[in-house]
Each structure stands twice: as C-alpha cells, then as structure tokens.
Amino acid sequence: MITVTNLTKRFGPTVAVDNISFEVHRGEILGFLGPNGAGKSTTMRILTCYMPPDEGKATLAGLDTFEDSLKIREKIGYLPENTPLYNDMGVVDYLKFIAEVRRIPHSKRKTRIKEVAQQCGLGKEELAKDIGQLSKGYRQRVGLAQALIHNPDILILDEPTVGLDPNQIIEIRRLIKDIGEEKTIILCSHILPEVQATCKRIIIIKEGKIVGSGTPEELAAQAQGEEIVYITIQGPQEQIQQQLDKLENTQEYHLLSSENTSHRFEIISKKGIDLRKDLFQLVVDNQWSLTEMQKTQITLEDVFKQLTTEEN
Numbered sequence: 001m002i003t004v005t006n007l008t009k010r011f012g013p014t015v016a017v018d019n020i021s022f023e024v025h026r027g028e029i030l031g032f033l034g035p036n037g038a039g040k041s042t043t044m045r046i047l048t049c050y051m052p053p054d055e056g057k058a059t060l061a062g063l064d065t066f067e068d069s070l071k072i073r074e075k076i077g078y079l080p081e082n083t084p085l086y087n088d089m090g091v092v093d094y095l096k097f098i099a100e101v102r103r104i105p106h107s108k109r110k111t112r113i114k115e116v117a118q119q120c121g122l123g124k125e126e127l128a129k130d131i132g133q134l135s136k137g138y139r140q141r142v143g144l145a146q147a148l149i150h151n152p153d154i155l156i157l158d159e160p161t162v163g164l165d166p167n168q169i170i171e172i173r174r175l176i177k178d179i180g181e182e183k184t185i186i187l188c189s190h191i192l193p194e195v196q197a198t199c200k201r202i203i204i205i206k207e208g209k210i211v212g213s214g215t216p217e218e219l220a221a222q223a224q225g226e227e228i229v230y231i232t233i234q235g236p237q238e239q240i241q242q243q244l245d246k247l248e249n250t251q252e253y254h255l256l257s258s259e260n261t262s263h264r265f266e267i268i269s270k271k272g273i274d275l276r277k278d279l280f281q282l283v284v285d286n287q288w289s290l291t292e293m294q295k296t297q298i299t300l301e302d303v304f305k306q307l308t309t310e311e312n
Ligand SMILES: Nc1ncnc2c1ncn2[C@@H]1O[C@H](COP(=O)(O)OP(=O)(O)O)[C@@H](O)[C@H]1O
Pocket: 011, 014, 015, 016, 034, 035, 036, 037, 038, 039, 040, 041, 042, 043
C-alpha cells in the first residue's frame, strides 16, 4: 500500500531523513517510533505530499508522491503534529468546510459529517460547540474526524496523543485501533507504549535512519538472553570505569548516577551470560564496596533505549 525507497531529505546541513526504505501493507497499523528530531514528521510530510524529498521516492496505492500528489491526497487522511484547528470556528462549520475542501458533494456532506462524528465519538453536545471550547481530547477527535471525512484508505497520524491526559490517551488509542480494522495506518510517536498498544509492526528511527524493525515480539527477541545488572559500587570512579571497560562479558554500560564515592551503573551483558559473578569478583579484587546488585531481563523498552541512544 505504501512503498518508500531510499528517501532522503536535508535541511541545510541537517539530514532529517537519511536514505530510508520501508513498506506498509494494506490493513496494517505501522508504528513509526523514534525520539524527537528523528525525522518522523519530515517523512510523513513527504508521504502526504507537503514537501518533496531530495532523493528517493515514495508511492501510495501505486501513485507517486511527486507526480500524483493530488490523487494521493484524496486517498490519505492526515492528522499532523499540533493540528492547526480554528479555535473560534464551530465544530460542525469546520467539518463542513473540510468536506467542501475535500469536494464531498453538497448533498452528502451532512450525512458524512454525522458518520465521522459518530465514528470519532463526537456527540451532539460537542458538535454544538466552538473548537476552542472543547477539551484537548475532543479537539483531537475533531482532528481525526477531519482526517477521515473523505473516507481515505490510508491514515497518517503524527503524535496523536501528545498533550492528552491518561484517560483521553486510552480513548484515542482505542479509536485508532477501531479505525485500523479497515484502513492502513502509520502512527508516529516518540512513546514506546503508544505504538506497543496499537501497532502490529514497529519501525524504529533515529537521526533519520531506520535502526530496528519488526513486531514488538521480534524486537524484544533480538535482545533475548541479554540481561541488565544494576550495580552500585563505592570506590574511585575513574578506576571503576577502567575496570568495567576491561570486562569481557559486558556489551555496554552506563553510569546512572554518582554521589560522593558511590557510583551506580547499568551494565548490559552479552547474550546468555550472568555478569554477577564477574562483577562481584571485580569489587572484591579491588577492595571496593558493593551496596547494590540486581539483575533484570531486557524489555522492549530497553531495546528501544539501546537502539536510540547508542552511538552507532
Ligand atoms: N522545516 C524545517 N527546516 C529546518 N529543519 C527542519 C525542518 N523540519 C525539520 N527539521 C529538522 O529535521 C530533523 C527531523 O525533524 P522531524 O522530522 O520534525 O523529527 P521528529 O518528527 O521525529 O521529531 C530535526 O533535526 C529538525 O530540527
């Protein structure tokens, strides 16, 4: 349904999107996950024909974003980051305006507005208000309704729950899942639980590049067998780090905090290795003190953290 091939976009010296390729299949909800500034919104702006790429190409439903932008826009619903809604416009007037822009025949507009309002959980009470009078959660529903009004096959949602309270987040996620039953969706987010809750497949992007992809289970399995040990050692920091650098069975470690001579580290093991013996021996050999040592399995959250913070 969506094919992206070697897409690159630069802003001056910044490479916002760096040679990425991926596909989204019909009826799929794809999570596009990455920290702020990773290039998610830029990629979506290219897919929705709001800006051209510098290199590479993207096709949606067989149409090229560059050559067939008008046709593509008919097939896409887009909820941009920070949806620009007109606060002093009535909800119904706004949706009428969008229906007109979307060239929905006059005779069908009323019915169509009713349908999307119902689909997005906008009741009579909300429809009677101005957009500016609505809570942020309901404003986001209006944003979704405008994205859906022309019944597009593809829906692109950029950070749809930012700024919502926890209950609103749950409701919007449920709504997205429902809509996903019949449409192809790309959901951009910098929040792992968000894509985990709604998406069957995840692409992780960092500094414009794809650094991981798969189902949540596949991504978690990549790290299976790796473990994290949290350890707090009292001793001279420089010496401790020198010794940790030398440990063979560690994959990487991070200093989490330091207080006087007490230093807390997060240490990731190589696959299938229990580091605790090595670490204990190290502390004994150097006559430092050990005030904490605990081991946990790596979760998808850790994988995401590793993929997006590691220097590659
Ligand atoms: N219009 C623009 N002009 C200049 N730089 C931009 C523009 N849009 C995005 N960028 C830069 O491109 C990079 C990716 O931004 P963006 O796609 O918004 O990331 P994300 O949506 O993942 O947070 C960032 O470094 C950002 O500052």
